[in-house]
Structures are given as C-alpha cells and as structure tokens.
Amino acid sequence: MRYLALATDYDGTLAHHGQVDAPTLAALQRLRESGRALLLVTGRQMADLQKTFSRLELFDLIVAENGGLLYRPESHTETILGPSPPRPFLEMLRVRGIPVSVGRVIVATWEQHRDAVLDVIRALGLDLHVILNKGAVMVLPPQIDKATGLVAALAELKLSAHNTVAVGDAENDHPFLAACGCGVAVANAMQELKDRADLVTRADHGAGVTELIDRLIADDLASLSL
Numbered sequence: 001m002r003y004l005a006l007a008t009d010y011d012g013t014l015a016h017h018g019q020v021d022a023p024t025l026a027a028l029q030r031l032r033e034s035g036r037a038l039l040l041v042t043g044r045q046m047a048d049l050q051k052t053f054s055r056l057e058l059f060d061l062i063v064a065e066n067g068g069l070l071y072r073p074e075s076h077t078e079t080i081l082g083p084s085p086p087r088p089f090l091e092m093l094r095v096r097g098i099p100v101s102v103g104r105v106i107v108a109t110w111e112q113h114r115d116a117v118l119d120v121i122r123a124l125g126l127d128l129h130v131i132l133n134k135g136a137v138m139v140l141p142p143q144i145d146k147a148t149g150l151v152a153a154l155a156e157l158k159l160s161a162h163n164t165v166a167v168g169d170a171e172n173d174h175p176f177l178a179a180c181g182c183g184v185a186v187a188n189a190m191q192e193l194k195d196r197a198d199l200v201t202r203a204d205h206g207a208g209v210t211e212l213i214d215r216l217i218a219d220d221l222a223s224l225s226l
Helices: 022-033 046-052 087-095 111-124 146-156 171-179 191-196 205-219
Strands: 005-008 037-041 061-064 069-072 077-080 107-110 129-133 136-140 164-168 182-185
Touching (some): 005 205, 022 037, 046 061, 061 146, 069 146, 087 111, 107 111, 111 129, 111 136, 129 171, 164 205, 171 182, 182 191
Parallel strands (some): 005 037, 005 164, 037 061
Antiparallel strands (some): 061 069, 069 077, 107 136
16 A cells, blocks of 8 residues: 555635535445545634534644644644744734734634734734735745645654655645645645646546545545656
8 A cells, every 4th residue: 555644724724614425435435444544634623624624533733733743633632843833923913913823833813914914014023924825815934834844744654755645725735745745636725736736536526535535445546647
C-alpha cells in the first residue's frame, strides 16, 4: 500500500455550508477501516470546529489554525505549533476597530480588512504573513502554514508526506497539497488549485472526498502516474 494517510481540508472540501453529510461520514469510516490514517487540516480554531462538527473522533489527528495547532481527538490534548499573536498587534487592531478572531497562534478577520491589517503589521515592524482563504484573512507567523502543521502531525504518526494524499479547495490549501505525494482538488475548488493538483475529483465537496476515498481503497490510486 503506497498511500498510508489521507489529509483533508474541512470547509468547502469535507463540509458544504459547514456541515458534513452522512455519506461522507461513512466514507471516512471506510478509510479508517482500510488501515490508513485520517487527518483533518483546517484553518478553523478548535473551539469553533468542536461546535460545528461532532465527529472529530474519526480523525487520528487534527491540524487547526492553518497549521498553528495540533489536536489529538483520542486524548483531547493539543500542541501549539507557533508563537502567540503579539500583544501590540492585537491592541492596535482593536484600536483601529478591525474585528478579529484570536486563536492560540492565528488571528483571523475578513478580506475587506486586509489592507488595514497589513498597515498595522508594517507600522509595528512585525514578521507576520497574511494568508487569504475565500474571503477570510488569516495572520500567522511566517513559518506556519498547513504544510508545516501536517508535517508535524505525520511525524507524530511516524508517517511520511510522500505516502499521504491531501485534498482541498482553496488558496490556503496549496502548501499542504504540494507537500504530499498526491495533491487532490475537489470539483468545486478554485481553478488555480485545480491547475496544480495531481487529481481533480468529478464530484464536489464531500462527494468528491468520498470519490477519492473509494479510489484509494479500490486500487491505492494506481491509475495515477505520479
């Protein structure tokens, strides 16, 4: 078996309008039963994800905050993978009236506030980078993205990215798809991601992930020449 793990994005990939349907949940269970590891790689903060999705136990590990945090569903423990947001940065954002959601590592807002966020970063001389995600803006330390978070998760499972399939739909999924042995875009993905993917599913959202899982179980993606 070449591919020993599947790493999937949540919003727009597994989930449609924030929800994962029953056929997709059944496919995730089949993937686990095939002996492969299952990882969730998301830009969401854990508190938000826990309110939204009740089946976190299906995953061996969860990379949250776009690579900033590693969560273990079995033990309910976490490892923070980057530094906390600088306090002066948060204070200046609030002074300027920029609405933000603050995680352990990530600071998130909406795309209409991107220029204001960049102004604050420049004014304070901070080493932070801005990642876009379908209308959202995520601010993280420069060494943190979905790929670095996934690599940390795979190391804990003693697995290699070369033996991992990654699936996503948006701008912030580029790094972790590129880091894996096979990068897959669901049918509803942004065209730029489709153009760089090894495989584009026929179906969208969770049905696309189900399609991918069924191909993995059937022939380990032997029909792909990578």
